[in-house]
Amino acid sequence: MKGFFKVQTPAEFLQKLERFKPVAVEKVDLEDALHRVLAEDVFSSVPLPEFPRSTVDGFALKARDTYGASEGNPVILEIVGEIPVGQISEIEIQDGQAVKVATGGIVPRGADAVQMLEFTEGIDSRTLHVFKTASPLENMIQVGEDIEAGEIALPKGRCLRPQDLGLLAGIGIKEVPVFSKPRVAVISSGDEIVSIDQRPHPGQIRDINRYCISSMVTESGGMPRFLGIARDRFEELRARIEQGLRESDMVVVSGGSSVGALDLTLDVLRSIPGSEILAHGVSIRPGKPTLLTDVGGKPLLGLPGHPVSAMVVFHLFGRPLVKLLAGLNRMDAFSLRRIKARAGRNIPSVSGREDYVRVSLEERDGSFWAYPLFGKSGAIAHLAKADGLLRIGIHEEGLEQGEEAEVILL
Known part of the structure; x- marks a missing residue:
């Protein structure tokens, strides 16, 4: 019987993804x-803005002309014009003058501040009372203040x-x-898999993974292309994988990575020149039988056949890999949406592996509470009901009710 290579920790597996680089530029x-x-x-x-711009509706003026202004002792200025938004003006403000401007409009030469309309009162068409002192550069943006010409x-x-x-x-x-968006070939494998428009016979299941994995590729910034269902035949599976390697930047195969007489993915990859098997087995549940191979610089990710296991593995490792190929840096590619939540009941686990437990979330008394949705790795309905994956660390032996843990949001 075939066995796993040395089982990798999740951190070790993620580190192996870093060798894969973006594919092209357009x-x-x-x-x-x-x-x-x-x-x-x-x-x-160019600088931004390209002209001195007002951030409020008001009057452009010289700030020093407003010093000492108050409700009981307003400053009196001469209104010498108005500049509608989108227009330029040759007006240059002199001492004791003001020009009406609009939000986003140009601030005329000579002005170094804009006072809001709320702190002014027009006595007549030529006379303005100002009731509040304006500071230099108040309510205006200077040329290049947002970004300078030549700046990144x-x-x-x-x-x-x-x-x-x-x-x-x-x-x-x-x-x-x-x-360029990475092109990702998606292959389902197994004699038991049938397309969703067929009625399965006893022992057969519809191809769930095609739709789950393809949609996750799209979410991650890739372009999925389904290459069909490969039967448990060496030459058929090899032909699909070779097609994917020719036509795509990454290949994902669901099924065929676990230990078993009919699981051929590993044997097929060993037969392809230039292939380097980086990992076969990762210490998580669900999803231990996970395969990562470098074939001439292109990654092939082998997922377990059970839908829940396949989706959990792709969420943890496939999404970061697609994002790396799409050009994201390591920090952004590997980031996941996480929150802290308290266990709604005791949750058992075994030391030596990371457990990812499907949970529903409830908010109560200012905290999130996570309630496990136990089910087999093929029970897709449990995953559809889940809000996230509660992580139990590799050295932990479960959680007690009320204990806080990390939840990766789905």
Whole structure:
């Protein structure tokens, strides 16, 4: 009977992912760049803002002209004009003068502050009372205060968020250099697997993993391509894997990685030139029979066949791997959404492995409480009901009711 190599800890397994690098670089339109990863630093060719800008509706003036102003002793200034938003003006403010401006509008030459409308009163079309002292540069943004010309606007490796796209639009960037989305081949394997449009016979199951894994690839920033169901035949499985390696940047095979007479993935990979098996077995439950191989610089991730095990393993290791190929740095690629929660009941475990227990969450008295959803690794309904995975450490022997632990949100 085949056995596992030396079983890896989760930390050791994650470390082996770091050898895989982003695949290519392309330029995309700004409107298509959301959640893409910058492949190089982006510099600003212009200052932002490009003109002194008011941040409020009010009056542009010289701050020193308002010193000592109060409700009982207002300063009197001469109104010498108004600058509508979006327009420029040749007005230059002299001592004792003010110009009406709008939020986002240009601040005229000579002014070094803007006083809000709420602290002013127009006595007539030419006379203004100011009831509050303005500080220099109050309520205005200077040229280049947001970003200077020649400054790095966004660094390489940034996963672009809506606010990042706003910054790029503000400095006139139409296209951005990003890492290409990794193409991920997804293969289901096993004689017992049938497509979802078929009625399974006794001993058969519909192909759950295709849809679970493909959707998680998409969530992680990759482009999944399903290559079909491979039967438990050496040549058939090898043909699918070789197709995936030719046409994609990463291959994911569900089933065929555990110990068993019909589990061929390991044998197939050993037969492919240039393949290096990095890990076969990881000390977690569910998901111990997990396989990682480097084939000519392309990763192949072998998942357990049971849907819950496959999804847990992909969440912990597949998602970070896709994100690394998409260009994210290690810290961002390996980060997971986590919270602290208290165990709603005693939860048993065994020292020597990390347990990931499906839990539902309830918020009570300012704390989260995690209630285990026990079920076999093939029970997909339990995972559909789960809010997260409660982690029990490799050196712990379970949790007692009320004890706090980490929950990875799904």
